[in-house]
Amino acid sequence: MGIKERQERDRETVRRAILDAARDLFVSEGYANVSIRKIAERIEYSPAALYSYFPSKDDIFFALAAEGFTRLNEAAPIGSGGRFHPAAPATPLDHLRESVWRIYQFSYDHPEYFALMFLDRTVPRLSQADECFVSAREGKERLRALIQSCIDAGDLPATLRAEVALRLLTVGLVGMAALRISHRISERERPDALARDLLDVTIAGLQSGLALRSYSFEEWPLEIAAHDPSSPSS
Amino acid sequence: MGIKERQERDRETVRRAILDAARDLFVSEGYANVSIRKIAERIEYSPAALYSYFPSKDDIFFALAAEGFTRLNEAAPIGSGGRFHPAAPATPLDHLRESVWRIYQFSYDHPEYFALMFLDRTVPRLSQADECFVSAREGKERLRALIQSCIDAGDLPATLRAEVALRLLTVGLVGMAALRISHRISERERPDALARDLLDVTIAGLQSGLALRSYSFEEWPLEIAAHDPSSPSS
DNA sequence: TCACCATCTGAACAGTGTTCAGGGCGCTAA
DNA sequence: TTAGCGCCCTGAACACTGTTCAGATGGTGA
Numbered sequence: 001m002g003i004k005e006r007q008e009r010d011r012e013t014v015r016r017a018i019l020d021a022a023r024d025l026f027v028s029e030g031y032a033n034v035s036i037r038k039i040a041e042r043i044e045y046s047p048a049a050l051y052s053y054f055p056s057k058d059d060i061f062f063a064l065a066a067e068g069f070t071r072l073n074e075a076a077p078i079g080s081g082g083r084f085h086p087a088a089p090a091t092p093l094d095h096l097r098e099s100v101w102r103i104y105q106f107s108y109d110h111p112e113y114f115a116l117m118f119l120d121r122t123v124p125r126l127s128q129a130d131e132c133f134v135s136a137r138e139g140k141e142r143l144r145a146l147i148q149s150c151i152d153a154g155d156l157p158a159t160l161r162a163e164v165a166l167r168l169l170t171v172g173l174v175g176m177a178a179l180r181i182s183h184r185i186s187e188r189e190r191p192d193a194l195a196r197d198l199l200d201v202t203i204a205g206l207q208s209g210l211a212l213r214s215y216s217f218e219e220w221p222l223e224i225a226a227h228d229p230s231s232p233s234s
Numbered sequence: 235m236g237i238k239e240r241q242e243r244d245r246e247t248v249r250r251a252i253l254d255a256a257r258d259l260f261v262s263e264g265y266a267n268v269s270i271r272k273i274a275e276r277i278e279y280s281p282a283a284l285y286s287y288f289p290s291k292d293d294i295f296f297a298l299a300a301e302g303f304t305r306l307n308e309a310a311p312i313g314s315g316g317r318f319h320p321a322a323p324a325t326p327l328d329h330l331r332e333s334v335w336r337i338y339q340f341s342y343d344h345p346e347y348f349a350l351m352f353l354d355r356t357v358p359r360l361s362q363a364d365e366c367f368v369s370a371r372e373g374k375e376r377l378r379a380l381i382q383s384c385i386d387a388g389d390l391p392a393t394l395r396a397e398v399a400l401r402l403l404t405v406g407l408v409g410m411a412a413l414r415i416s417h418r419i420s421e422r423e424r425p426d427a428l429a430r431d432l433l434d435v436t437i438a439g440l441q442s443g444l445a446l447r448s449y450s451f452e453e454w455p456l457e458i459a460a461h462d463p464s465s466p467s468s
Numbered sequence: 469t470c471a472c473c474a475t476c477t478g479a480a481c482a483g484t485g486t487t488c489a490g491g492g493c494g495c496t497a498a
Numbered sequence: 499t500t501a502g503c504g505c506c507c508t509g510a511a512c513a514c515t516g517t518t519c520a521g522a523t524g525g526t527g528a
Contacts, residue, residue, distance in 0.1 A: 051516095175406055178353060212434075
C-alpha cells in the first residue's frame with residue numbers, strides 16, 4: 001500500500017511550502033512583520049491549517065533556524081572530517097582565516113537567517129529547540145579541530161586553548177555582522193574591511209601569546225545556550 | 235503668569251511617567267511583550283492619551299534610546315574633555331582598557347537599554363532619530379581622543395588610525411554582549427572572562443602593528459548609521 | 469455502500485497599535 | 499459671573515495579530 005507514503009509525501013510538500021513561504025516573507029519583510037495569515041495566504045490555505053503542521057509561529061521560526069545552521073555548515077565547509085589535510089595548498093592558519101571569514105560572509109548572504117540564529121531576542125528560549133543545534137555543534141567542532149591543527153602546526157601558541165580561541169575569533173565577527181545587519185554602522189565605514197581587519201587583529205593578538213583569563217574553565221559545553229543539562233527535561 | 239509654566243510642568247510629569255512605566259515594563263517583560271495598553275494601565279490613563287505625548291510606540295522607544303546613550307556616557311566617563319590628563323595615575327592604555335570595558339559593563343547593568351541601542355532590529359530606522367545620537371557622538375569622540383592619546387604616548391602604533399581602532403575595540407564587545415543578552419552563550423563559558431580576553435587580545439593585536447585594510451577611507455562619518463547625508467530629506 | 473478519519477475551513481476569542489468624535493474641565497476675556 | 503475657547507482625556511471603534519474549535523469535506527478501508 002503506497003497510500004500512507006503518498007499521504008506523508010503530500011504532508012511533507014505542504015510543510016515545505018509553509019517553510020518556503022515563511023522564509024521568503026521573513027527575508028523580504030522581516031520576521032516581526034510576517035503574520036500567520038500572510039503565510040497562509042501565500043500558500044492559499046486558511047490560517048488555521050498551518051497549526052496542524054506547526055504548533056505555533058515560533059516553531060516555524062525554529063525549523064528555519066535549524067535550516068540556517070545546516071546552511072551555515074554547507075557554506076563554511078572545513079577540510080574533511082575536521083582534520084586539516086597536510087597536502088592542502090594553504091597553511092592551517094589561512095584555512096582558519098577563510099573558514100571564520102565565511103561565517104561573516106554568511107551574515108551577508110543570509111541576514112535574516114543570521115539574525116534569526118544569533119541576534120533575535122523576540123523569540124523565546126532558542127536554547128531549548130534541541131535538534132536545531134546538531135549541525136551547530138558539528139560546525140563548531142570542526143572549527144575547533146581546525147584551530148587545534150593551527151596550534152599543533154605552530155601557527156598559534158601552544159598555550160592557547162582551541163575552545164577559547166574559537167569564541168574569540170567568531171564573537172567579534174558576530175558583533176560586526178550584528179551592527180551591519182541592524183544598520184548601526186554606515187556603509188561608508190566599509191564594514192567588510194573592518195571585519196577583515198578585526199579578524200586579522202584578533203589572530204595577531206592570539207599569536208602574541210598573551211595569557212588568557214578564560215583559559216581554564218571546567219569543561220567546554222556542547223550546548224550553545226545556557227541551560228543546565230543535568231536537570232530533567234519537563 | 236505661571237499657569238503656562240505649570241501646564242508645561244504637568245505635561246512633562248505625565249511624559250516622564252510614561253517613559254518610566256515603559257522602561258520598567260521593557261526591562262521586566264521585554265520590548266516586544268509590552269503594549270501601549272499595559273503602559274497606559276500602569277499610569278492609570280487610557281491608551282489613547284499616550285498618543286498626545288508620543289506619536290507612536292516607536293517614539294517612546296526612541297526617547298528611551300536617547301536616554302540610554304546619555305546613561306552610557308555617564309557610566310563611561312573618560313578623563314575630562316576627552317584629552318587624557320598627564321597626571322592621571324594609570325597609563326593612557328589602562329585608561330582606554332577601562333573605558334571600553336565600561337561599555338561592556340553597561341550591557342550587563344542595562345541589558346534592555348543595550349539591546350535597544352545596538353541590537354534590536356524590530357524597530358525601524360533607528361538611524362533617523364536625530365537627537366538620540368548627540369550623546370552617542372560625544373561619547374564616541376571622547377573615546378577616539380583617548381585612543382589618539384594612546385597613540386601619541388606610544389602605547390599603540392603610530393600607523394594606527396584612532397577611528398579604526400575605536401571600532402575594532404568596541405565591536406567585539408558588542409558581539410559578546412549580544413550573544414550573552416540573547417542567551418546564545420552559556421554562563422559556564424564565563425562570558426565576562428571571554429570579553430576581557432577579547433579586549434586584551436584586540437589591544438595586543440593592534441600593538442602588533444599589523445597593516446589594516448580599513449585604514450584609509452575618505453572621512454570618518456559622524457553618524458552612527460548608514461544614510462547619505464548629502465541626499466535631501468523627504 | 470458506509471463508517472471512519474485526517475484535513476481543511478469559517479468563525480470566533482483575546483490581544484495588538486492606532487484613530488476619532490465627543491465630553492469635561494480649567495483658563496481667559498467680556 | 500458667565501460665556502466661550504481650547505486643551506486633555508475617554509470610550510468606542512478599526513484593522514490587525516496569534517490561536518482555538520466545531521463542523522464541513524472528501525478520500526480510505528471494510
